[in-house]
Amino acid sequence: MGRRDRDVSALFKAARQGHRGSIAQLLSAIERGGSGARDVGRLAYPLAGSGFSVGVTGAPGAGKSTLTSALVAELRRSDPAHVAVLAVDPSSPFTGGAILGDRVRMQDHALDEGVFIRSMATRGNLGGLALAAPEAVRLLAAVGFGQVLIETVGVGQVEVDVVGATDTTVVVVNPGWGDAVQANKAGLMEIADVFVINKADRAGTADTRQDLENMLALSAHPSEGGWQVPIIETVATTNTGLTDLAAAIAGHRSHIEASGELVERRARRVDDEMRQIVLARLEQQAALLTTGKTYDAVRAEVAGRRLDPWEAARQLIESEQTTSDTE
């Protein structure tokens, strides 16, 4: 066991005892990727089965942050489980810790040791946020957060993928013409287990509910098994409707636990994840193979028509694999 492993082990032990600084350091290691992240994953994965993950997504301005913060307070009232919030933002270059928004939101839960909030941004590393986020969720589950909420800033493809890879996915819209249509376009109809119409004190709530109901009736929801996607109305700023939302999430959880779908979903997700990791690793190999001295030498042979491109590609791949075997 090397120095690095010991360090990660010590951090992990401290994190399991509730030491917040250690949790933050382990999350930073995941964000940075590479062997440090692998060490964390190895420790966290066997212990991550007990955590339940909830994704919260929707267009910017839908009030997701306020809603998530209010949901955290509600969950803490109704459930003994500790709650962690991971805010992912693939568009932000910022990495390695809490951003201003976190600190502001943290104040709502500053006195509650059972709440942990953290941002996670793009890392330059293998597979990006789509592969880092599930690792972070598993770490948080492994160190004792029974519920992990993932919140996104927008509804880009990466964000939809990340949030869709949770146990229960909450999609937030606002009252107003076209919001349900937009949700449908962004692929949110397919991943929603629970719909929230936030800012439901505004005009147009009934129309938006009708639009959502119509679209739900038309869409073939993949998480079938008889689950009827509920539509919850909330006003997050006044804590209205949060009890209903917490109940809807708990209801979905009970449903997929009882039907066996939770186990199936998780197996599918980890399967997808492995495929993505394999592909990301091989793409990394491809990038390495087509730069550097060996590549330049091979390219010169091809330019001189002494080697055809296919044979050249074969030689490049073989040379790399021989090299990595002897390393």
Add this chain to the structure above:
Amino acid sequence: MGRRDRDVSALFKAARQGHRGSIAQLLSAIERGGSGARDVGRLAYPLAGSGFSVGVTGAPGAGKSTLTSALVAELRRSDPAHVAVLAVDPSSPFTGGAILGDRVRMQDHALDEGVFIRSMATRGNLGGLALAAPEAVRLLAAVGFGQVLIETVGVGQVEVDVVGATDTTVVVVNPGWGDAVQANKAGLMEIADVFVINKADRAGTADTRQDLENMLALSAHPSEGGWQVPIIETVATTNTGLTDLAAAIAGHRSHIEASGELVERRARRVDDEMRQIVLARLEQQAALLTTGKTYDAVRAEVAGRRLDPWEAARQLIESEQTTSDTE
């Protein structure tokens, strides 16, 4: 030298002597892909430097086939070089020989031993048409066709990529409002070395010319070096303007030969091709790695939380590379 190599060598020798059946068989081998295609490539590549390739693309219905056929006749009048035509259609599942359209067009050149016309469709193989087409062009050049025309059916991404990877790219539009705009949208502005307004006996030709000129003035053409993209008016059905078109193509050829851009273009293309081959091979590996018994065994370990997904991916990649080393 195995049986297979001898067969391909014999075919290649016959093809170099002008035997059409052998050329067709070698093209089919390229279309099928795999080791047969690699054998053909190995023989053709060293001899392919002397052929000049011309791409012809444009929206369906622009009259590309008729124009190409008329261009072939014109080139045969003005130039001693033999001419081959490769018609690529990524949307067609048909492979392995001449289709009806070819036979009809062949009749125009049935008495000319210096013309060869052949269709090439999607093959299920590694890298698809984007990687098969340049191989086919090189084979045709290697067996003595000094000019190889590649014509596409439509303007999909694959077709634009294939035609953009030629020495001189001809983009065909028709008179009429919006055709130049469509060409711009399809990414044809960037790849055009010569524009043709075919069916130029129709109304709107002057407007379309004006549109093209405006867009050319705005676009940063990558094949700079002082080349002014000409706009040629043709009526392919009456052989009008074909002399101008042949002259424009010859002019572009002289220009890029003199400026050294031809050598640069080809080096860039073969570079792109190698990268694509490496990536396609590794993607194929990834697909193999995530199916089969080894994968199922690893997946069971992951599901049982005895192995984390990253370690699982690493083991899959290593197992494969060890296997291929001992093969």
